């Protein structure tokens with residue numbers, strides 16, 4: 001078991017041949033709410049080698065800024081050229097400008113985070129009013145059913161696992177709502193014929209959830225201040241006591 005930066009630093013050479021579009025890009029394509037072609041600027045948190053950014057650009061997204069912890073993954077993304085800015089850093093504190101994005105996205109990253117709250121909070125800070133936050137990743141049920149963390153084959157062919165954390169669907173809902181997001185759409189994808197064709201051994205997982213996608217919307221108006229916090233028990237409509 002290795003940490004994220006060590007793991008992806010070693011996986012980078014074979015990462016794109018290993019990861020299946022069915023896990024994330026095909027799920028994104030099935031979402032109903034995002035109007036990808038009308039997005040002017042997106043922030044791609046945990047952008048990796050730029051797969052997500054390249055997909056977004058192909059859907060008509062105007063510009064994408066990316067952040068990632070692993071320099072080797074960023075070097076591949078740089079070569080791909082899908083991103084305007086690429087920043088090496090933690091997605092919980094990106095340094096990107098606040099309220100500057102009409103889409104924030106994070107794909108195949110959340111299982112590496114010990115705590116979801118900082119991701120949801122930073123995404124909320126980056127998003128402009130009415131902007132979307134799209135998160136897609138491994139379904140927690142699948143991590144439990146498969147019984148193994150995210151892993152890849154090392155140079156000698158032996159499996160190397162990268163630190164993986166289990167976040168239930170309710171953990172996502174709790175973190176998203178606490179940060180101020182409103183849930184606009186959610187999809188859970190099951191293992192079906194498409195997956196069995198890619199990975200015949202997954203027949204034993206047929207009909208089980210494999211990935212989950214959440215589409216959050218930032219309210220146009222900031223949340224009203226909690227009246228009880230000010231010791232004022234005003235009635236709706238401002239009638240007061």
Ligand SMILES: C[S@@+](CC[C@H](N)C(=O)[O-])C[C@H]1O[C@@H](n2cnc3c(N)ncnc32)[C@H](O)[C@@H]1O
Nearest residue numbers: 046047048051068069070073090091107108112
């Ligand atoms: C499975 S890859 C996903 C990359 C890309 N989004 C994709 O879909 O192909 C996970 C990426 O998340 C990055 N990552 C994990 N934890 C991170 C964190 N706390 N801050 C920034 N990047 C992180 C890793 O370095 C890695 O590049």
